[in-house]
Each structure stands twice: as C-alpha cells, then as structure tokens.
Amino acid sequence: xxxxxxxxxxxxxxxxxxxxxxxxxxxxxxxxxxxxxxxxxxxxxxxxxxxxxxxxxxxxxxxxxxxxxxxxxxxxxxxxxxxxxxxxxxxxxxxxxxxxxxxxxxxxxxxxxxxxxxxxxxxxxxxxxxxxxxxxxxxxxxxxxxxxxxxxxxxxxxxxxxxxxxxxxxxxxxxxxxxxxxxxxxxxxxxxxxxxxxxxxxxxxxxxx
Ligand SMILES: N[C@@H](CCC(=O)N[C@@H](CS)C(=O)NCC(=O)O)C(=O)O
Numbered sequence: 001x002x003x004x005x006x007x008x009x010x011x012x013x014x015x016x017x018x019x020x021x022x023x024x025x026x027x028x029x030x031x032x033x034x035x036x037x038x039x040x041x042x043x044x045x046x047x048x049x050x051x052x053x054x055x056x057x058x059x060x061x062x063x064x065x066x067x068x069x070x071x072x073x074x075x076x077x078x079x080x081x082x083x084x085x086x087x088x089x090x091x092x093x094x095x096x097x098x099x100x101x102x103x104x105x106x107x108x109x110x111x112x113x114x115x116x117x118x119x120x121x122x123x124x125x126x127x128x129x130x131x132x133x134x135x136x137x138x139x140x141x142x143x144x145x146x147x148x149x150x151x152x153x154x155x156x157x158x159x160x161x162x163x164x165x166x167x168x169x170x171x172x173x174x175x176x177x178x179x180x181x182x183x184x185x186x187x188x189x190x191x192x193x194x195x196x197x198x199x200x201x202x203x204x205x206x207x208x209x
Pocket of ligand 1: 011012013034035039051052053054064065066067102
C-alpha cells in the first residue's frame with residue numbers, strides 16, 4: 001500500500017492529518033514550505049495544480065481538496081474501522097456534512113477571513129461591511145450545526161470522520177475568537193472531539209508538525 005501525504009503545519013492540511021491519525025494508516029509525509037515556494041515547484045504541481053495543501057497520492061492517484069480526501073480515505077479505510085458509514089443513507093449523511101463544511105460554511109469563512117484578516121490579502125481590498133455580513137453568516141451556520149447536534153454526541157450518532165473533519169474546521173473558526181458559548185451543543189461536541197488522541201497529537205506538533 002502506498003500513501004503519500006503532502007502537508008504544511010497549521011494549515012487546512014491539519015484536518016487531513018487528524019483524519020489520517022484517526023484511521024491509523026501508514027503514510028509517507030511530505031512537508032512543504034509554502035512561504036518558501038514548495039507549493040509552486042513542478043513536482044508538487046503535478047500532484048496538485050492548485051498549488052495547495054492538503055493533497056494525497058494513493059496507489060499512484062493524486063487527490064486534492066480536503067473534503068474529497070476525507071471522503072476518499074473514509075471510504076478506503078474508515079468503514080472497516082467503524083469511522084465511516086458503508087454505502088447507503090448514512091453514507092449520504094456523511095457526504096452532506098463534509099460538503100456543507102467546505103462549501104457552505106467554508107464560503108462564509110473565506111469571506112470573513114478575506115475581509116478581516118491581514119494575512120489573507122491587501123488592506124485596500126478589504127471591506128468592513130462584507131466582513132460583518134460574513135461573520136453573521138458564520139453564526140447562522142453554527143446555529144445549523146448546533147441544531148443538528150441536539151440530543152446527539154456526534155453528528156451521525158457515533159464518532160466518525162464527519163466529526164473529525166467538521167471539528168478541525170470549526171475549531172479553527174473558534175481560534176479566530178468566535179465564541180461558541182451560545183451554541184451549547186457545538187461547544188460540548190467540540191470538547192469531546194478536541195479530547196481525542198489523534199487531534200491532541202496533531203495540535204501538539206503545532207508549527208513543527
Ligand atoms: N479548498 C482547498 C483549500 C486548501 C488551502 O487553501 N490550502 C492553503 C493552506 S491553508 C494553501 O495550501 N495555500 C497555498 C499557499 O499558501 O501558498 C481544500 O480544502 O483543500
């Protein structure tokens with residue numbers, strides 16, 4: 001079995017890193033220095049022409065986009081480990097939340113970071129009103145997640161890679177000073193997911209990961 005994981009510490013790739021740790025699959029890790037230009041090197045552009053991490057190569061096939069990677073690894077390795085549903089309606093639920101996270105919640109987060117964070121782009125392209133609107137949209141999405149978690153420990157009932165994926169994403173949102181206190185179900189779920197050894201391991205590696 002050959003699996004290669006291309007990553008940069010403290011990036012979207014951390015989400016995939018936690019997924020790989022949860023699954024316990026052996027892989028070759030290739031750390032990229034994005035600021036140093038590794039993402040734009042021809043050998044990496046062959047893996048991901050978008051010049052972004054995460055990316056994986058499994059048995060010679062390159063896969064990019066964090067949502068696609070979680071879905072793919074879940075299907076390939078997660079079912080037998082009880083971390084991803086077998087094909088059927090539950091699998092549909094898993095797909096729904098992972099795509100929702102990157103597309104719907106992700107859209108609000110991208111607008112928020114672009115308009116409010118100095119590290120995303122030039123100051124003269126930022127728009128305060130658009131930032132405020134995006135902040136409200138993130139709050140609306142957190143409410144949707146909160147409602148979905150009502151009466152449940154995890155999104156699909158038991159812990160799955162859906163929680164791994166969404167928790168890594170929402171914990172990054174929380175780190176940008178979003179108060180989860182109004183979302184009591186999200187706050188409790190976030191603590192449960194954050195206590196898992198795989199998440200602790202990736203986070204403790206931090207910038208040196
Ligand atoms: N939609 C992509 C986004 C990945 C992404 O934006 N990755 C950033 C790091 S967080 C990146 O590699 N940026 C390239 C760079 O900074 O040069 C995914 O979900 O995989």
